[in-house]
Amino acid sequence: xxxxxxxxxxxxxxxxxxxxxxxxxxxxxxxxxxxxxxxxxxxxxxxxxxxxxxxxxxxxxxxxxxxxxxxxxxxxxxxxxxxxxxxxxxxxxxxxxxxxxxxxxxxxxxxxxxxxxxxxxxxxxxxxxxxxxxxxxxxxxxxxxxxxxxxxxxxxxxxxxxxxxxxxxxxxxxxxxxxxxxxxxxxxxxxxxxxxxxxxxxxxxxxxxxxxxxxxxxxxxxxxxxxxxxxxxxxxxxxxxxxxxxxxxxxxxxxxxxxxxxxxxxxxxxxxxxxxx
Amino acid sequence: xxxxxxxxxxxxxxxxxxxxxxxxxxxxxxxxxxxxxxxxxxxxxxxxxxxxxxxxxxxxxxxxxxxxxxxxxxxxxxxxxxxxxxxxxxxxxxxxxxxxxxxxxxxxxxxxxxxxxxxxxxxxxxxxxxxxxxxxxxxxxxxxxxxxxxxxxxxxxxxxxxxxxxxxxxxxxxxxxxxxxxxxxxxxxxxxxxxxxxxxxxxxxxxxxxxxxxxxxxxxxxxxxxxxxxxxxxxxxxxxxxxxxxxxxxxxxxxxxxxxxxxxxxxxxxxxxxxxxxxxxxxxxxxxxxxxxxxxxxxxxxxxxxxx
Ligand SMILES: [Mg+2]
Numbered sequence: 001x002x003x004x005x006x007x008x009x010x011x012x013x014x015x016x017x018x019x020x021x022x023x024x025x026x027x028x029x030x031x032x033x034x035x036x037x038x039x040x041x042x043x044x045x046x047x048x049x050x051x052x053x054x055x056x057x058x059x060x061x062x063x064x065x066x067x068x069x070x071x072x073x074x075x076x077x078x079x080x081x082x083x084x085x086x087x088x089x090x091x092x093x094x095x096x097x098x099x100x101x102x103x104x105x106x107x108x109x110x111x112x113x114x115x116x117x118x119x120x121x122x123x124x125x126x127x128x129x130x131x132x133x134x135x136x137x138x139x140x141x142x143x144x145x146x147x148x149x150x151x152x153x154x155x156x157x158x159x160x161x162x163x164x165x166x167x168x169x170x171x172x173x174x175x176x177x178x179x180x181x182x183x184x185x186x187x188x189x190x191x192x193x194x195x196x197x198x199x200x201x202x203x204x205x206x207x208x209x210x211x212x213x214x215x216x217x218x219x220x221x222x223x224x225x226x227x228x229x230x231x232x233x234x235x236x237x238x239x240x241x242x243x244x245x246x247x248x249x250x251x252x253x254x255x256x257x258x259x260x261x262x263x264x265x266x267x268x269x270x271x272x273x274x275x276x277x
Numbered sequence: 278x279x280x281x282x283x284x285x286x287x288x289x290x291x292x293x294x295x296x297x298x299x300x301x302x303x304x305x306x307x308x309x310x311x312x313x314x315x316x317x318x319x320x321x322x323x324x325x326x327x328x329x330x331x332x333x334x335x336x337x338x339x340x341x342x343x344x345x346x347x348x349x350x351x352x353x354x355x356x357x358x359x360x361x362x363x364x365x366x367x368x369x370x371x372x373x374x375x376x377x378x379x380x381x382x383x384x385x386x387x388x389x390x391x392x393x394x395x396x397x398x399x400x401x402x403x404x405x406x407x408x409x410x411x412x413x414x415x416x417x418x419x420x421x422x423x424x425x426x427x428x429x430x431x432x433x434x435x436x437x438x439x440x441x442x443x444x445x446x447x448x449x450x451x452x453x454x455x456x457x458x459x460x461x462x463x464x465x466x467x468x469x470x471x472x473x474x475x476x477x478x479x480x481x482x483x484x485x486x487x488x489x490x491x492x493x494x495x496x497x498x499x500x501x502x503x504x505x506x507x508x509x510x511x512x513x514x515x516x517x518x519x520x521x522x523x524x525x526x527x528x529x530x531x532x533x534x535x536x537x538x539x540x541x542x543x544x545x546x547x548x549x550x551x552x553x554x555x556x557x558x559x560x561x562x563x564x565x566x567x568x569x570x571x572x573x574x575x576x577x578x579x580x581x582x583x584x585x
Pocket of ligand 1: 039152153154181182183184185186
């Protein structure tokens with residue numbers, strides 16, 4: 001057994017981990033000619049903190065009883081999660097090369113066939129209710145396990161999320177933490193243009209959540225906030241992580257087109273060089 | 278049926294501490310005994326079926342057996358994608374229990390009539406589908422799904438349905454003979470089987486040899502037995518409180534397609550409501566209006582026989 005993130009752990013820091021999973025993701029999306037690189041890069045620092053500092057999960061025993069649960073609700077941004085799980089040792093890193101290939105378990109929306117993945121998503125608005133169910137059982141078991149759920153901003157258009165957002169504070173689910181990758185861009189435009197979420201934090205607060213707004217690329221701030229779980233106030237926590245879509249690759253940052261495009265050989269080399277510098 | 282369900286579920290829950298029950302703010306005067314006995318395993322999620330289905334999947338994926346309960350179309354069609362992705366794709370141990378099969382909610386109107394649910398739910402991968410005809414079958418079905426460790430749909434009517442066969446239901450996955458007879462075999466799913474029995478009595482008075490079989494398990498479907506009946510009978514008639522598409526008739530027709538010597542198959546069901554408004558009426562009145570009165574069933578079968 002090799003439980004991650006025990007207090008005694010001395011694992012590589014989140015910054016280095018984030019750099020590595022960004023690079024894996026760029027190579028995977030390039031090789032597969034796949035999409036969704038922008039939303040993968042915006043959440044890379046969040047995953048890096050979760051998998052190097054927070055989640056109590058075991059790469060040698062992915063179904064370990066009493067583990068923390070991580071639910072990726074924005075299932076399209078799966079390449080970077082696969083990369084993070086590979087970095088943690090849930091499977092050999094070489095398997096990332098099969099992403100989206102014929103016969104691979106590494107599908108283009110997150111698949112629970114992959115060791116370390118809790119649930120498959122892809123249709124938006126499904127992750128939060130499932131994470132709530134996991135948090136309810138963990139609380140009943142009293143084993144200290146927590147449920148983390150990563151939402152995109154665009155999927156906050158889905159009514160099913162707001163059903164869950166109403167439910168969790170009513171049931172005082174203090175072992176539930178939602179993280180919103182608030183990169184301000186969704187599938188077909190900016191959040192402000194398509195369906196404005198503002199005032200976003202106030203909405204959560206008025207529903208009864210413990211709301212924390214941070215820079216989603218500040219790994220120290222992420223670690224500080226996510227370490228404070230369960231929340232002290234008998235409320236679920238939402239971390240509104242202000243992020244930049246395409247973060248880390250200058251020509252992809254804040255560009256809607258990188259929700260869809262796959263980098264050419266030249267752009268891949270340029271992106272990897274930027275990450276390495 | 279509702280009472281039998283909750284009594285049986287409460288019994289199962291007292292034997293198995295991993296059984297949970299969620300409802301979508303419905304179940305007044307039905308679910309209270311369970312809620313009182315197992316407050317830590319009962320949740321009224323509120324009027325939010327998508328959330329209920331997703332939460333149920335999350336609970337089940339943490340090792341529990343979860344029942345979700347609401348009226349007809351609400352825990353089924355309203356949250357269909359959650360059932361497809363969150364429950365069935367993950368093989369989560371969730372049981373969907375709908376009350377108000379067919380026209381059971383009578384005058385409440387079309388929104389409360391479950392007429393397409395069986396076909397739609399049967400399409401979901403890996404789910405088992407049960408449409409019990411009487412309280413004895415409800416008891417057997419509830420016991421069965423409580424230990425099956427896989428997704429199931431349980432379609433209940435409401436209250437006061439009579440028992441139609443013996444109390445002993447040995448294997449609910451097999452069709453259950455309610456009335457012996459071989460020349461004409463009426464296959465019925467759900468409480469509409471009581472009308473099938475009455476129609477059979479009337480046809481018997483006219484000299485026909487008529488059997489009635491309750492087919493409560495629509496998935497997995499016992500095609501072997503249906504094929505055997507089709508070899509021995511002159512006419513198979515299906516009766517269901519559901520549209521013909523996707524229900525019992527579709528399953529029977531598919532099961533015997535390609536069987537060399539087979540009976541003719543005739544389907545009796547509810548017409549699609551396409552763009553027509555639904556009138557008020559009791560379940561009985563609505564069934565009569567839909568062509569499912571006992572005399573209409575008898576006449577329809579006579580008509581089929583005259584065409585053989
Ligand atoms: Mg976005």
